[in-house]
Each structure stands twice: as C-alpha cells, then as structure tokens.
Amino acid sequence: MTKPMDEKRVGYFCAYTPLEVLNAAGVGHARLLKAGDSETVAAGELFTQSVFCDFSKSCIGGFAQGDPFYSAVDKLYNFHTCASMKRVTELIEGFVPVKLLNLPKLRDLESSRLFFRDEIFELKRDLFELIGHEISDSYIREQIVRYNILRKLIKNISELRKRDNPPISGKDFVEPARAFYYVPPEKLIDTHDKIYRALSAVSGAGSRPLRLMISGSIAADGDRRLLDILEGEMGARVVVEDHCAGLKPFYNTVKETGDPLLALADGYLDQAPCTRMKTLQDNVNFAGQLAQEYQVDGVLHVYLKFCSCYGITKKPFLNHFQSIDIPVLDLSSDYSGNDYGQIKTRIKAFIEVINARRSKKNGSNTICRRCTG
Numbered sequence: 176m177t178k179p180m181d182e183k184r185v186g187y188f189c190a191y192t193p194l195e196v197l198n199a200a201g202v203g204h205a206r207l208l209k210a211g212d213s214e215t216v217a218a219g220e221l222f223t224q225s226v227f228c229d230f231s232k233s234c235i236g237g238f239a240q241g242d243p244f245y246s247a248v249d250k251l252y253n254f255h256t257c258a259s260m261k262r263v264t265e266l267i268e269g270f271v272p273v274k275l276l277n278l279p280k281l282r283d284l285e286s287s288r289l290f291f292r293d294e295i296f297e298l299k300r301d302l303f304e305l306i307g308h309e310i311s312d313s314y315i316r317e318q319i320v321r322y323n324i325l326r327k328l329i330k331n332i333s334e335l336r337k338r339d340n341p342p343i344s345g346k347d348f349v350e351p352a353r354a355f356y357y358v359p360p361e362k363l364i365d366t367h368d369k370i371y372r373a374l375s376a377v378s379g380a381g382s383r384p385l386r387l388m389i390s391g392s393i394a395a396d397g398d399r400r401l402l403d404i405l406e407g408e409m410g411a412r413v414v415v416e417d418h419c420a421g422l423k424p425f426y427n428t429v430k431e432t433g434d435p436l437l438a439l440a441d442g443y444l445d446q447a448p449c450t451r452m453k454t455l456q457d458n459v460n461f462a463g464q465l466a467q468e469y470q471v472d473g474v475l476h477v478y479l480k481f482c483s484c485y486g487i488t489k490k491p492f493l494n495h496f497q498s499i500d501i502p503v504l505d506l507s508s509d510y511s512g513n514d515y516g517q518i519k520t521r522i523k524a525f526i527e528v529i530n531a532r533r534s535k536k537n538g539s540n541t542i543c544r545r546c547t548g
C-alpha cells in the first residue's frame with residue numbers, strides 16, 4: 176500500500192479497474208495479485224470447492240490467513256469478471272467491506288460503454304462515501320494523463336525486447352509492470368523513465384536468444400515457475416506476455432479529452448481484450464498480433480486449472496497460431512507444484528522442437544503435436 180496510515184486503503188483484483196478514479200480519490204490502492212503458493216490456496220479451499228481456480232482461492236486465502244498486505248485494505252472493489260471472482264468477492268465480504276461492480280462482456284456495443292460509464296460513476300460515488308469528499312472530474316482527467324505516461328513508459332520498456340538481443344529479461348520486465356499496480360504514477364514515472372533510458376543505452380550486441388511469448392490465464396505475483404524454468408534453466412527469453420499481469424494492460428492508452436468517465440469506460444473496454452470479453456476471436460487475434468510483433472519463436476499457452484475463461488480458448492488459439500505458423504505448447508497447471516517435473520520435461524521438448532525448426536531452412540511442422548496437450 177502506498178499512502179500514510181491515516182488514509183483509506185483499497186484493494187482490487189482485476190486489470191479492468193480504473194486506477195485513475197482510485198488515485199484521484201487520494202486513497203492508497205493496490206491490486207491484490209499475490210498468489211502462487213499452495214498454503215494460501217489451501218486456506219481459500221476451506222471456503223470453496225476445488226473447482227475454483229487456484230488464483231481465486233488464493234484471493235480468499237490471503238484474507239483468511241491475515242496476510243498483512245490484504246488486512247491493510249479498508250475496502251475491496253471488484254468488477255464482475257469471471258463467475259469465480261464474483262463468488263470469491265462475495266465471500267471476502269466476511270473479512271472486509273466489499274463493493275462489487277459490473278463489467279459488460281459485449282465490449283463493442285454503445286450500450287455497454289454507457290453502462291460501464293455508469294458503473295465507474297458508481298465507483299466514484301462509493302469512494303466519496305469512503306473518503307468523505309468529492310472527486311472532481313478535472314482531477315480524474317489529470318490522472319488519466321499521468322497513467323497514460325506510465326503506460327507508455329512500460330510499453331516502451333517492453334518494446335526494447337523487440338531487439339534481437341533484448342536488454343531486459345521477462346523475469347525483470349514483470350517488476351516495472353507490477354509496480355504499476357502497487358505504486359501511484361506520481362512516484363513511479365521518474366523511476367520508469369530512468370529504467371527506460373538505462374535499458375535503451377544497453378548495447379544490442381550479442382546472439383539472439385530463443386524468443387517466447389507466455390499467453391493465457393493470470394500470472395500472479397508469486398507464480399514465477401514458468402519464468403524460472405524458461406529463462407533460469409533453459410536459457411530462453413520471454414519477450415512478451417499476453418496475460419493481464421504482463422504487457423497486455425499497457426498496450427493502449429485512455430482518451431485524454433471529453434467526459435473522463437466515458438473516456439475511462441472506452442479506454443478500459445478497448446484495452447487488449449481479456450478472454451472473458453466477447454468475442455473470443457478478438458483475444459486470439461490480439462495474441463497472434465503480439466507474437467508476430469515481437470517475432471517470437473514459440474508460444475506457451477497457459478491454462479490455470481479450472482479457469483472458466485481460459486478453459487475455452489485452446490482450440491481457436493491453436494488453430495490461429497497454426498495458421499500464422501508459430502509453434503504453441505499448451506500447458507495446464509496450478510499452484511501445487513506437483514507438476515513441476517512434467518512441465519519442465521514438456522518445455523524442454525518444445526524448445527528442442529523450436530531449435531530444430533529454426534535450424535531447418537524449410538521446416539514443415541507448425542505445431543508440435545508431441546508438446547500440445
């Protein structure tokens with residue numbers, strides 16, 4: 176949390192939460208993104224059946240365990256993303272006051288935009304009750320500008336990974352990306368600007384590593400097994416993330432003119448689409464565009480077990496990547512750690528296939544059948 180002790184602190188889960196309004200309210204705010212260990216999952220499982228994903232269980236588990244980061248929250252704001260998170264939010268009301276808001280799924284409709292604007296207005300109204308003073312539109316507009324600067328900086332840092340020899344690893348990139356959710360922009364812009372300048376000055380010389388994209392379910396702050404295996408053990412580089420805790424939320428900016436609440440509604444609905452938004456094909460097309468933009472050699476399509484949203488993307492995702500000739504490894508996992516050896520073996524085989532493919536002039540395999548689930 177980022178504010179002095181006497182100020183209100185709010186938490187949220189989803190990247191569709193307009194931080195501009197939270198920051199304009201002057202509250203401390205943080206995305207509750209910590210997850211990845213089996214103990215927290217077990218604490219959450221006391222409240223749910225096993226068919227909830229491990230991330231949603233961890234969200235309850237963090238509160239149930241009395242994690243100080245979670246306990247510091249005066250109020251939780253959550254948008255209705257997937258059914259699991261809606262139910263989890265209702266349960267969390269037993270620990271902390273909660274405000275559940277709605278997020279339209281049909282993002283292209285004019286009515287969705289007006290509806291979402293109303294929900295953002297409701298967020299603003301509820302924050303007024305929490306903090307006891309009005310949040311002016313001009314201050315929200317100011318925050319839109321600040322957050323846009325920060326989004327552009329994070330995107331610029333990411334784009335340095337388009338170099339043949341990227342100056343930053345995937346493991347290191349997630350730090351400035353996640354700081355976005357923990358530190359307000361007025362404190363972060365200078366730091367990120369310095370990071371960008373320092374990385375820009377790094378020489379691009381050196382050999383081209385094997386370049387990978389991770390796509391799929393949320394990668395929580397604490398769920399770093401894949402990055403450890405890929406970059407720490409296999410020597411590959413994750414050059415781009417198509418998930419909501421990597422590059423994806425920083426791909427677009429919010430309009431800086433006009434009604435700020437409508438601009439936020441448009442901006443957040445127009446951000447790189449989460450698979451819970453319709454249409455599914457938008458999500459798949461964006462993943463393909465990102466993979467081509469960053470010239471990846473292969474993609475890991477990651478499904479967090481029991482995730483209701485990403486549980487249905489596999490077939491269209493594999494079909495699309497086959498059509499653009501980029502190999503995909505489809506992985507399903509959870510936070511138990513039981514499958515570590517199996518995942519490592521499959522990744523190793525996948526990397527061998529990609530390396531063989533790269534070394535062939537006219538390789539014919541587009542999808543590694545051995546490695547896809």
Ligand code: SF4
Nearest residue numbers: 228257392482483484
């Ligand atoms: S991983 Fe899937 S089921 Fe879990 S919170 Fe995210 S969208 Fe919902």
